[in-house]
Amino acid sequence: MKIRVAATLVAAVGLSLFGALPASAHTYDHKDPYRSGCGNTARVVKSAPIKSRLEGKVGTIRLWWSSSCKTNWTEVSVPTSAYGTINVYTDRGSDSFTFKAGNGGRHWGNMMRAPGVCAWGGVAVQWHGGRGGQNGQGVTAKACG
Numbered sequence: 001m002k003i004r005v006a007a008t009l010v011a012a013v014g015l016s017l018f019g020a021l022p023a024s025a026h027t028y029d030h031k032d033p034y035r036s037g038c039g040n041t042a043r044v045v046k047s048a049p050i051k052s053r054l055e056g057k058v059g060t061i062r063l064w065w066s067s068s069c070k071t072n073w074t075e076v077s078v079p080t081s082a083y084g085t086i087n088v089y090t091d092r093g094s095d096s097f098t099f100k101a102g103n104g105g106r107h108w109g110n111m112m113r114a115p116g117v118c119a120w121g122g123v124a125v126q127w128h129g130g131r132g133g134q135n136g137q138g139v140t141a142k143a144c145g
Contacts, residue, residue, distance in 0.1 A: 026113040028071045030095050033111050038069035046140040050078060050123060054133030058082070059105070061138040063121040065145070071111035072143070074121030078136075080105045084125035091117035101127070118144040 033039045042064045050059035059078035065071070073095075074088045083101045086109035087094060097109035112119065120142045126135040 028069050028111050028113055029093070030110045030112075033064065033066065033069075033071065033073045033108060036069065036111070038066040038071055038111060039064075041068040042066040045072075045143040046120070048138050048140045050076065050125060050136045050138035052133060052136035055136070058136045059123075059125065059138070061121055061123050061140055063088070063119060063140040063143055064108075065114075065119075065143065066111070069111070070113055070115040072114045072119035072121075073109050073111045074123065074140070075106070075108040076123050076125070076138070078105045078107070078125050079127055081127045082125045082136075083127070084123060087122040088112050088119065089122065090114040090119045114145070116145060118142045 028036060044062045045065045046063040048061050049057045050061055052058045059076055062075045064073050064075060072088055074086050076086060081101050083099060086097045088109055090112045093112055095110045095112050099107040121140045123138050128134045
């Protein structure tokens with residue numbers, strides 16, 4: 001009897017520990033939204049301009065949500081010569097993705113699982129070496145679900 005009670009207690013403690021794994025351990029975290037198929041059920045939930053101090057608006061940042069995968073990611077539209085870093089943040093973690101110039105100026109970062117939490121996106125871009133004000137930034141508002 002004592003052995004059975006001890007085994008049950010060990011199993012219950014083990015299950016509670018595994019149930020408390022961080023959200024970053026999810027299958028879709030840090031994965032490409034289009035290769036995974038999550039982009040097929042996605043919509044833009046927040047957007048904002050990417051602004052340069054000297055040149056004004058130089059692009060757009062968008063926070064996406066996939067209803068089937070329960071993930072967020074950030075996409076940007078920038079000049080083809082721009083390169084930089086795309087970030088997606090959630091209340092449970094974040095992901096950063098560096099992109100190179102090209103791809104027609106359309107770039108996206110990896111996903112973070114975010115059901116029931118807030119998410120937002122950020123980007124920093126440069127072009128022509130970033131000198132002389134050839135850089136910009138953008139941040140979306142939080143989307144909470």
